[in-house]
Amino acid sequence: MERKLLTKDSYRSLITKLIGQNYQVVAPVKKDTMIDFLKISSFDEITEDYIVTVSSAKTVAFPRNEKLFDYEKQNKKLTQQDYDFDSIPQSVLIGVRPCDAFGFHSLSSIFCWDSIDKIYTTRLERTTIIGLSCNKSDDYCFCTSTKGSPGSTAGSDILLTKMTDGNYIVEIVTEKGAKLVADFSDLFTADGGVDKESLLAKVAANFNVDDVLAKINSKFEDEAFWTEQAMRCIGCGACAYVCPTCACFDIQDESHGGKGHRVRCWESCGLSLFTLHTSGHNPRENQGQRWRQRLMHKFSYMPDRLNTIGCVGCGRCSRACPVDMNIAEHCMSIIEN
Amino acid sequence: MNNLQQKAQQLLESGNYGLIVGYEKGTSGKARPVFIRKAEHASKLIFDESCDQNIAVYLYRQEIKHDKKKVIVANHHTLKSIVELAAENQVFDGDFMVLAFAGNGDIIELNTFEEIEKHVATLYHGLTEAEAAMMKKIEDMSLEDRWAFWENEFSKCIKCYACRASCPMCYCPTCTVEINQPQWISVPSHTLGNLEWHVMRAMHLAGRCVTCGQCGKACPLELPIQLLTYKVALDSKQFFDSVAGTSICADNALAIFKPEDHENFIR
Known part of the structure; x- marks a missing residue:
């Protein structure tokens, strides 16, 4: 893989130039008490003081609300204004951790499964992902258990790794990444050959996801197991909403008088309305069944049908969980029970 | 052990x-x-x-x-x-x-x-010093500043309902947000819909919130939403002398009527 060097000053110039050229630049920003991906208007808004952001990078391609079309009814005549694809900006997403970047692979496998979701794919096509290797981790991180690593290039167009002098090793991963480097070629210099591995966080692999994949189907009918696993779960949607690979959505019409729009918004298998039928029947009527759905989806359905694991080991769900449902622990319980 | x-x-x-x-x-x-x-x-x-x-x-x-x-x-x-x-x-x-x-x-x-x-009855029922200071900070704001403060907070809400799920008093099997005929509250998590949700929840907890702050602690985006229910809890105490979590008789402000209740808020 081609490597270059980007000094911290050149990094600032790159971002400043991108903003100047009307790219939508989205980066980790400290807002109030949290660090999250937000659109920036100046390089100084960026922070690198995070393990992972609260929300995942998926919001760039799969925002929490996506207006699909507008409609208006007047004198029994319905007019519809379709989705405006021109409104999707050319974006550069920076500071994306390798787990998050790989999340797009899982997410795309869902949005491009049987029919291609044009809104999602267009958003992603118009986004260049500049990853940032992890130089620190916490107790929630487990990417190395799910085939990832703190310096994995998979999913990024360019991956930056910060060196001790504050400059960055640049790995050019995709054609899109190569184009960006070519567009600003004066900012990138020859690679100094610094050992990347020594700069990365050490994340212990506490389990092997293949063992979860091999075991989970046999646990499907063990209701007592799932009930006990989910006892602590209070049934909110925090885990799914911060997850880089959770793709479930709801379709809602929001109208005022004769005018309105249709919105795609996030949905979660943790919530009690999930899969509730109009008849009143719900095939997943208790939290144990809903928690099973969450884990089966990630570690059985997605591997079986989409040939990808639905979990990148970022640990966001566990950090966001009000009751500390630590998904890595639950994976280990599946292996051990 | x-x-x-x-x-x-x-x-x-x-x-x-x-x-x-x-x-x-x-x-x-x-x-x-x-x-x-x-x-x-x-x-x-x-x-x-x-x-x-x-x-x-x-x-x-x-x-x-x-x-x-x-x-x-x-x-x-x-x-x-x-x-x-x-x-x-x-x-x-x-x-x-x-x-x-x-x-x-x-x-x-x-x-x-x-x-x-x-x-x-032997426990302390008021807000902690830090909580009281946060309440004061917001109450001292001008109407415009307070609106801007909450607008900013509500813009971040992802409507995961961790606040509701973690609140012992949010026990309704079907919450108002889950009713869609009519749709009282917007489902998508935009600022206005989020405001509707949190204000509605605060009102439903009037006289019932025990000021544990669990909703705020549960929020993955760290919205200080507990301040909304604290406000109605303080109002319940001030206007109706009703403090939730102190009596096993259902005598909270919105559950009973007393002839001497203040009505000066009705305009």
Whole structure:
């Protein structure tokens, strides 16, 4: 893989130039008490003081609300204004951790499964992902258990790794990444050959996801197991909403008088309305069944049908969980029970 | 083994009790709820200042609601919620035993609602200094600044409903947000819909919020939404002398009418 060097000053110039050229630049920003991906208007808004952001990078391609079309009814005549694809900006997403970047692979496998979701794919096509290797981790991180690593290039167009002098090793991963480097070629210099591995966080692999994949189907009918696993779960949607690979959505019409729009918004298998039928029947009527759905989806359905694991080991769900449902622990319980 | 663990072990070994809902050390040493069914697991139990989560929410959980051999390890938030849930007939006298703690750390067994109510009367019911300071900061804002403050906060809400799920008083099997005929509250998480949701929730908790702050603690985006329900709790006290979580009789402000109630807010 081609490597270059980007000094911290050149990094600032790159971002400043991108903003100047009307790219939508989205980066980790400290807002109030949290660090999250937000659109920036100046390089100084960026922070690198995070393990992972609260929300995942998926919001760039799969925002929490996506207006699909507008409609208006007047004198029994319905007019519809379709989705405006021109409104999707050319974006550069920076500071994306390798787990998050790989999340797009899982997410795309869902949005491009049987029919291609044009809104999602267009958003992603118009986004260049500049990853940032992890130089620190916490107790929630487990990417190395799910085939990832703190310096994995998979999913990024360019991956930056910060060196001790504050400059960055640049790995050019995709054609899109190569184009960006070519567009600003004066900012990138020859690679100094610094050992990347020594700069990365050490994340212990506490389990092997293949063992979860091999075991989970046999646990499907063990209701007592799932009930006990989910006892602590209070049934909110925090885990799914911060997850880089959770793709479930709801379709809602929001109208005022004769005018309105249709919105795609996030949905979660943790919530009690999930899969509730109009008849009143719900095939997943208790939290144990809903928690099973969450884990089966990630570690059985997605591997079986989409040939990808639905979990990148970022640990966001566990950090966001009000009751500390630590998904890595639950994976280990599946292996051990 | 400490006192709590020994007590839990004895209770489970006696056969009179089959489940202890309490706290254990979770990820990064943070306290989290735990369900202990075997005496040999009693050593997992902890109780220290990190155990500030209100776990009364588990008492009416479907899987254990009808289990009459359960024990709950209760901090002061949980105790107050139990009193309020008792007042609202969501938990029933004799369905569980409470293990509370005296100021010196001694374990107190509370077996009836009357005993719980009496113990709760000895606890402090106001806001903490930090919470009161936050309330004051917002109350001192101009109307415009306060609107801007909440608009900014609500813009971040992802409507995961962790606030609702973690609140012991949010026990409705079907919440207003889940009703779509008519659709009272927007489902998508935009600023306006988020405002509708949080204000609606605060109003539904008027006179019922025990000011445990669990909704705010549960929020993954750290929205200080507990301040909304605190405000209605303070108003309930000021205007109706009603403090949730103090009485096992259903006498909260919105549940009863007193001839002497203030009506000056009706314009």
